[in-house]
Amino acid sequence: MTVLNITNLTKRFGKFKALDGIDLKLQPGEIFGFIGPNGAGKSTTLQIILGVLTPSSGNIEIFGKDALTEVVTIHEHLAFVPGDVNLWPNLTGGEVIDFFLSLHKHANYAKKERLIEQFDLDISKKCGTYSKGNRQKVALIAALSIDAELYIFDEPTSGLDPLMEDVFQSCIKEIKANNGTVLLSSHILSEVEKLCDRVAIIRKGKIIENGTLAELRHLTRMNFIVETSHNLHDLPNIAGVHNIQQSGSRYSFDVDSNKLTPLIQYLSQFTLTYLESKPPTLEDLFRRHYGDTIEEGE
Structure with missing residues (x-):
């Protein structure tokens, strides 16, 4: 069964068309990279998948279920990490992680302890004292401590140092080894190249490239x-x-x-x-292969 099936997804904000007929499919056990410049439509797509936004048109099925009408059931089997993590400043990192896990049926507390050690996070400190990188660690530990079927990451390594990026990448490889599925949104091509089986490149709300890394090697x-x-x-x-x-x-x-x-x-x-x-940045790739400059805000 296809884990995620998106068909002709469109999203308008007034006259602005943020998404223009997106098609995506994720298979079980697949690490799928969803990449593009900032503002290209990655986060909008993820918010629709998660049920935060309603599409203007198109269909989304997750685990064979309608993502618009069966949101609660679907969320029992997925985990999500946003790119910009905001936490309660007066709670400790440990309290926030435990709170998030208490909301999920498939929390794995033994895995949580291992991840806290791997990410070298002091969970006794209040979140108001955390750097961006430490706030990101809280979100990652909470999500990765869930035994989910689908993990969705939106710029997950934002703020992490290179050592912690390596820890995250090892966690993704572990998910794949256990036949979990990952949708990884990123503008860091090198990160996607290390992890992903297939990638889709989005620009101005449209998928402009889609395939395996070998098929897209001409872009690098x-x-x-x-x-x-x-x-x-x-x-x-x-x-x-x-x-x-x-x-x-x-x-x-x-x-x-x-x-x-x-x-x-x-x-x-x-x-x-x-x-x-x-390696080139995605902005370099777009300039090189599509002949014009990345517009401000894209």
Whole structure:
């Protein structure tokens, strides 16, 4: 049975069309990445899935049930983490976690204790003293302590340091190993690449790419920054190298992920004083593949 089935989902706010005919399907045991620039429609879609917003048109089924009319039954089998976590400032982190778990039929308190240790959270402190990262940890621990069939995460690692991002990713892999299903909304492509079986890219309320990571590999290029006293005059002739910019001894450029070997072979001829490589942001990808700039607020 399909875990989530969205058909021709549309949402209007007055004259503004936030979602324009979205179709998505999630299968059991699948980690699905839902990605796009901020304001593209990710959170609106998730709020409709959760029953917070009503769609203008379209259908959503979760576990084969109508998401609009059987919200309570559906929520017994899912867990959710928002991107912007607001907590009661006078309650401790532990009190908030226990309160959230008391509301769910499938709370796993043994798992909760393990997650508190893994995320290194001091649950004795009041939430009003927490940083954004610690507030995010509270929400993650509460959600991951539920034995759910579907987990929905909206920018879940916002505010987390790299070590805690690794903990979150290991938790997602554990969910998959137990045949759980995850819908992960993010604008961090590298995070999605590490975790997801399939991805959908949304822009201006429309799905513009949908498929496995292998199918979307054409969207990924690495960004390189190199410093050397040598003149890299043959760099434009290296296969897969794009968008070269030079400032003195510093070169910045992009390279197709499947063309790294020729580039490394070329650079190995020279003495480099600095080398940095990083994956592209989604904003970079959209500019590169769709030919215009990301609009303000998108």
